[in-house]
Amino acid sequence: MDRLVTVPLDSDGEAGAEEVSPPVAAQDVAAVEAARAGDRLAFAQLYRRFGPVVHGIVLARVPRTEVDDVVQEIFVQVLRALPTLRDATKFGGWIARLARNRALDHRRRVTAVSALPDDLLQSSPEQGRALFVLAKLRELPEAYRETLILRFVEGLTGPEIAERVGMTHGSVRVNLHRGMQMLRGKLEDGR
Amino acid sequence: MSHDEYLWSGQGEADPLLADLERTLGSLGFDGEPQLVDDLPRTGHGAGPTSRLRTWSWVGLGAAAAAMGLWWHLGGAGDPVVHRPRASAPVVPPVAAGNGEPGAARIGDANGSAIHGGPPVGIEPGPTDAPGSGPDRAVAPASHGEPDVRPARPEPKPRERAGLRPKAKSRPRPSSRSGGESGAAPATPESAPARPVEPRPSNPPAGAPDCAEHPGADLCPAGTETGEKLPFKLGEADAIEGLGPVLPEAQRCGRRHGAAPGTTVRVKLRVEGASGRVVRATAQSPHGGTPLGDCVAGALAGAQFRRFEYPSIGIVYPLKMAP
Numbered sequence: 310m311d312r313l314v315t316v317p318l319d320s321d322g323e324a325g326a327e328e329v330s331p332p333v334a335a336q337d338v339a340a341v342e343a344a345r346a347g348d349r350l351a352f353a354q355l356y357r358r359f360g361p362v363v364h365g366i367v368l369a370r371v372p373r374t375e376v377d378d379v380v381q382e383i384f385v386q387v388l389r390a391l392p393t394l395r396d397a398t399k400f401g402g403w404i405a406r407l408a409r410n411r412a413l414d415h416r417r418r419v420t421a422v423s424a425l426p427d428d429l430l431q432s433s434p435e436q437g438r439a440l441f442v443l444a445k446l447r448e449l450p451e452a453y454r455e456t457l458i459l460r461f462v463e464g465l466t467g468p469e470i471a472e473r474v475g476m477t478h479g480s481v482r483v484n485l486h487r488g489m490q491m492l493r494g495k496l497e498d499g500r
Numbered sequence: 501m502s503h504d505e506y507l508w509s510g511q512g513e514a515d516p517l518l519a520d521l522e523r524t525l526g527s528l529g530f531d532g533e534p535q536l537v538d539d540l541p542r543t544g545h546g547a548g549p550t551s552r553l554r555t556w557s558w559v560g561l562g563a564a565a566a567a568m569g570l571w572w573h574l575g576g577a578g579d580p581v582v583h584r585p586r587a588s589a590p591v592v593p594p595v596a597a598g599n600g601e602p603g604a605a606r607i608g609d610a611n612g613s614a615i616h617g618g619p620p621v622g623i624e625p626g627p628t629d630a631p632g633s634g635p636d637r638a639v640a641p642a643s644h645g646e647p648d649v650r651p652a653r654p655e656p657k658p659r660e661r662a663g664l665r666p667k668a669k670s671r672p673r674p675s676s677r678s679g680g681e682s683g684a685a686p687a688t689p690e691s692a693p694a695r696p697v698e699p700r701p702s703n704p705p706a707g708a709p710d711c712a713e714h715p716g717a718d719l720c721p722a723g724t725e726t727g728e729k730l731p732f733k734l735g736e737a738d739a740i741e742g743l744g745p746v747l748p749e750a751q752r753c754g755r756r757h758g759a760a761p762g763t764t765v766r767v768k769l770r771v772e773g774a775s776g777r778v779v780r781a782t783a784q785s786p787h788g789g790t791p792l793g794d795c796v797a798g799a800l801a802g803a804q805f806r807r808f809e810y811p812s813i814g815i816v817y818p819l820k821m822a823p
Contacts (some may be wrong), residue, residue, distance in 0.1 A: 364530035373528070380530075437740060439524045444737035446525075461525040465509040485507050488582070493517065 333401045333472065341397040344388075349437045356384060359401070360475045361463035363408045368462060369411040369455040371446065373440075383411050402475025453488030456481055666743060718814065732809045734771065742776070742805035747819070749802070753795035754821035761823035765796045769803070769815045776805040 331342075337358060343351035362440070367379045389402060395404055443462070446454050459470045469480045505517040731738070754763065767785045770780035781801035783793025796819055 313577065361530040368528070435524070435527070437744070439527055439583055440520065441737055441740045442524055443528060444735060448737070450733065458525075461521045462529045464529060466510045467705070482508055486504060489507060489518075496517075 321418075333398050333475075338397045341391070341394070341400045345391050345394070355387075355400075359404055359473060360365045362401070362405060362459065362470075363464060364464040365459040365465075365491065366405060366408040367412045367415075367475075368443075368454055369451065369458050370409070371415050373443070375415070379412060383408050384407060386411065399493060405474040407425075415469065440484045442496070448495060449488055449491050453484050453491060456484035457492060460485060477490050533711055534608050553722055568622055611755075614666045730773075730807055730809050733813055734808055734815070738806050738808075739817075742771075742803045743800065743817060746799050749798035750796050750819050753792060753799055757790075757792040757795060759792050759821050761821050763792075763821045766816055766818045767793075767797045767800050767819070769817060770801060771803075771805050771815060772812045773808045773810045776807040778803055778805075784816070790799045 332415040337355070340358075341355045344355055349378070363380050363383050367376050367383070372377050383404075386407060387424060390407070394400060443458075446457055446461075448454075449457065456470060459465050459474070465473070467481050467485060468478065470476065471478045474481075501704045503518065504514065505512040506518055552790070734742070753759070753765075754761075759765075766784040768780075768782045768784055769778050771777070772779045778801045781797040782788065783790070783797045787793030800817060800819070
């Protein structure tokens with residue numbers, strides 16, 4: 310990560326309090342435990358809950374047309390590595406870290422290609438606008454673009470991002486705020 | 501401050517830009533039904549009613565492995581060098597080991613051709629293989645539930661190892677899918693050579709030297725003459741901006757030449773960094789050399805991109821004809 314801001318902020322009226330990453334929800338802990346024991350339905354539940362997080366993290370680093378494949382690979386890796394996770398409450402940070410590493414590996418493997426993806430600039434103006442904004446978003450520093458993608462593309466709120474990625478509320482809030490400032494400037498410059 | 505609150509929690513007064521971003525970017529999000537979960541190997545509990553299909557696919561894999569072992573044991577293609585058993589082949593779940601019988605062979609036959617016809621996994625096709633069965637299948641992309649029969653592949657993909665459905669590639673490769681384009685048939689044979697289209701004269705940015713006519717690093721110190729900070733290469737957003745204005749004209753080519761909606765014409769553009777102009781536009785197969793391909797290439801050749809430091813880059817743009 311370029312900059313992962315960890316300044317505690319007064320996010321919930323607890324100024325000065327030592328911030329720790331919010332723990333994964335109890336139902337997720339139970340699902341992690343069950344998935345570790347081989348319960349596929351529990352793993353499906355984890356897939357639904359953390360799929361957007363993994364998708365957003367990968368989308369921040371990998372060409373969009375390759376994101377789905379990388380996400381699938383990550384969940385296969387999660388299934389294999391799940392027994393090595395000691396503390397189920399740390400699942401969010403664990404899977405986020407795994408997704409980041411996997412996305413970086415993928416980016417290293419794939420050589421730079423100057424071809425545009427197939428669906429770029431399709432006839433739909435909405436799609437074109439979405440891809441344009443995403444391209445601008447991807448020019449931001451890594452920490453900001455990841456958080457903003459989770460917020461706007463995956464539709465998670467700040468507290469949800471903090472919980473599922475294992476970041477503090479303050480970090481997420483700062484990344485959202487500063488990232489949004491930079492994105493606003495880029496969009497104004499671009500038009 | 502309320503905008504910050506909306507950014508944080510999605511509640512409160514929404515900044516118009518934030519609402520627009522949510523609406524615009526939301527279409528690119530995760531659409532995830534856990535399509536892989538039903539195919540994952542079970543590590544704990546016994547088989548449930550929803551896993552029968554997966555079980556049968558393991559049976560098919562087991563039968564394929566058994567057939568491969570038998571084939572190897574009986575001498576196979578006759579070349580001892582290529583008969584080295586692979587480390588990944590014997591990895592078969594217990595459920596398949598007991599069911600690799602005639603019934604399972606039928607399943608394996610339906611799911612993949614590793615039992616009959618094509619060569620077994622990881623083994624070069626021998627001289628006794630039926631003509632056309634081996635090499636043709638070897639280059640074809642793996643289809644649903646089909647064991648990978650490509651001979652030189654060192655290790656299956658993680659998704660295949662885990663027994664997952666291979667997903668369709670999101671980006672078709674033009675070299676292996678000549679028939680992948682939908683819509684109108686080309687007016688000339690596919691083998692017709694693509695004719696590069698001379699770009700139309702376009703106005704270079706104000707103050708920029710015409711580097712298309714005067715190439716050379718000394719004459720075109722990109723950006724230095726104006727003190728402009730140029731990007732090293734074009735990004736996606738730059739490409740979108742550059743191509744956007746010429747797309748309507750390119751779309752008109754489809755109507756003019758009777759191309760069916762959905763027809764995709766791939767055009768390779770060579771963009772010069774010093775001027776941001778297209779110096780070469782070539783329609784690619786199967787539309788290379790066709791009137792449609794030339795028309796689209798001609799339209800896209802008028803695109804004007806922002807300037808960049810790198811001498812020139814190639815962009816392959818697949819234009820999909822609108823309905």
